[in-house]
Amino acid sequence: MKVKSKESLKIVGCYFFISLLWILFSDEILYQMKKGTDLYEPFQTYKGFFFVLLTSILLFKFIENSYSKVQALGSQLQNSLSEVNDMNNTIDKLFNISLKVLDLNNYSEKTFIKKIFRIAFNLISESDLGSAFVVREGKVKFIDSIGFSLDELNEMFTDIDLYSFSSESVIVNRNCEKEIEKKRRNKNSSLKDVKESIYIGIYADKNIIGGVNLDISKGSNESFTKETINKIQLIQKLSNKFYNLKKDSDYRFEIQNDVVQSFITALEFHDEYTKGHSESVSSYSLKLGKTMGLDEKQLDDLYWAAILHDIGKIIIPGETLNKKGKLTDIEYEIVKKHPKVGAEIVRKSSSLEEVSQYILYHHERWDGMGYPEGLKGDEIPLISQIISVADVWHAMTSDRSYKKKLSYDEGIEELIRNRGTQLSPEVVDVFMKNKDCFTS
Numbered sequence: 232m233k234v235k236s237k238e239s240l241k242i243v244g245c246y247f248f249i250s251l252l253w254i255l256f257s258d259e260i261l262y263q264m265k266k267g268t269d270l271y272e273p274f275q276t277y278k279g280f281f282f283v284l285l286t287s288i289l290l291f292k293f294i295e296n297s298y299s300k301v302q303a304l305g306s307q308l309q310n311s312l313s314e315v316n317d318m319n320n321t322i323d324k325l326f327n328i329s330l331k332v333l334d335l336n337n338y339s340e341k342t343f344i345k346k347i348f349r350i351a352f353n354l355i356s357e358s359d360l361g362s363a364f365v366v367r368e369g370k371v372k373f374i375d376s377i378g379f380s381l382d383e384l385n386e387m388f389t390d391i392d393l394y395s396f397s398s399e400s401v402i403v404n405r406n407c408e409k410e411i412e413k414k415r416r417n418k419n420s421s422l423k424d425v426k427e428s429i430y431i432g433i434y435a436d437k438n439i440i441g442g443v444n445l446d447i448s449k450g451s452n453e454s455f456t457k458e459t460i461n462k463i464q465l466i467q468k469l470s471n472k473f474y475n476l477k478k479d480s481d482y483r484f485e486i487q488n489d490v491v492q493s494f495i496t497a498l499e500f501h502d503e504y505t506k507g508h509s510e511s512v513s514s515y516s517l518k519l520g521k522t523m524g525l526d527e528k529q530l531d532d533l534y535w536a537a538i539l540h541d542i543g544k545i546i547i548p549g550e551t552l553n554k555k556g557k558l559t560d561i562e563y564e565i566v567k568k569h570p571k572v573g574a575e576i577v578r579k580s581s582s583l584e585e586v587s588q589y590i591l592y593h594h595e596r597w598d599g600m601g602y603p604e605g606l607k608g609d610e611i612p613l614i615s616q617i618i619s620v621a622d623v624w625h626a627m628t629s630d631r632s633y634k635k636k637l638s639y640d641e642g643i644e645e646l647i648r649n650r651g652t653q654l655s656p657e658v659v660d661v662f663m664k665n666k667d668c669f670t671s
Contacts, residue, residue, distance in 0.1 A: 344441040357453035360446035396432030404428045433470045513537035515621035536589035543573030589614040616655035
């Protein structure tokens with residue numbers, strides 16, 4: 232890690248500075264300290280010993296302090312990566328269940344809503360209560376709950392019109408105790424202890440067929456954040472896409488595409504600077520791929536890999552993605568995880584499994600200094616090389632949280648400068664021959 236190098240340089244620098252001071256001033260200091268005594272000669276004789284003793288004590292303190300810092304940072308990194316891995320596992324489950332709906336016979340409507348509820352509850356750490364229900368002829372039937380009694384729930388208000396739901400977005404209800412109090416039949420119900428709720432409606436066309444409530448109890452210090460609400464928007468979008476797709480000859484492609492687009496939309500909610508980025512990178516990549524003579528299968532893989540290349544960023548905290556200043560070492564280590572996480576997510580789909588390797592390697596560099604595996608030159612798959620150039624081009628010519636976009640000419644100069652170091656010479660050369668097709 233960079234932090235270790237910094238601490239090492241700090242220790243060496245201190246040692247050099249102390250040594251320099253000792254060489255320049257030790258005689259004068261010792262003379263002043265022992266002036267007029269017969270101890271000056273012994274001190275003069277053994278001043279090297281005193282220097283070693285002094286610097287050993289100081290270096291021990293420096294190293295001890297630096298080691299403590301490194302340990303603290305390492306522990307912080309482990310905690311951060313643990314949180315990332317937990318989030319990754321949840322996203323994996325969500326993506327996996329989304330792809331399983333390719334077979335409509337896998338899950339009944341009721342089972343699907345239950346699974347969505349459990350995934351949503353595990354995804355949102357603020358929630359300590361929740362419930363899931365289906366709607367039949369305008370009436371609510373609760374089918375699962377956490378922290379509530381199902382019997383109590385089903386004794387309560389059952390008319391769907393008493394609830395707040397939308398097919399377009401989730402509804403967030405804060406300080407909702409009074410509203411719930413008016414509707415409860417059982418005045419001793421545990422629902423009196425809810426202070427915040429998110430209502431997620433699952434729709435077939437414009438008709439609500441079920442939904443999920445995520446709740447925070449009155450005694451909790453938690454509150455739903457903007458990032459939390461964006462994650463829940465993803466779950467609702469995926470669920471509604473499933474029920475609105477038709478069974479036709481293009482069904483499998485259509486649902487796969489819609490699942491993927493839902494994740495891309497969620498990523499754009501999560502990272503304000505990636506709006507349209509995935510689509511632009513896929514467009515640029517396809518132009519390069521066609522010019523380079525890729526066959527139909529390769530172009531298909533290139534499209535899916537390019538559109539999904541940043542999907543792993545969905546597990547990176549929003550404050551890190553949108554940070555305006557320089558990332559810390561720990562934040563950068565987390566960001567570097569996104570190709571691997573993205574590949575693991577996409578590998579869950581049997582039809583996209585092969586594409587996952589191209590996502591994994593899109594941040595490798597031609598000179599071998601990239602990540603996650605430090606591949607070099609043509610060790611990097613051609614499709615990943617193409618995505619890398621397209622990704623760099625769009626990133627350079629778009630505004631980001633940490634920099635302003637480059638002009639077209641400045642972007643061209645950067646591509647040339649990075650040819651053969653960061654980027655594939657062959658792909659950059661193809662780009663240059665067709666550069667008029669890549670206006671930002």
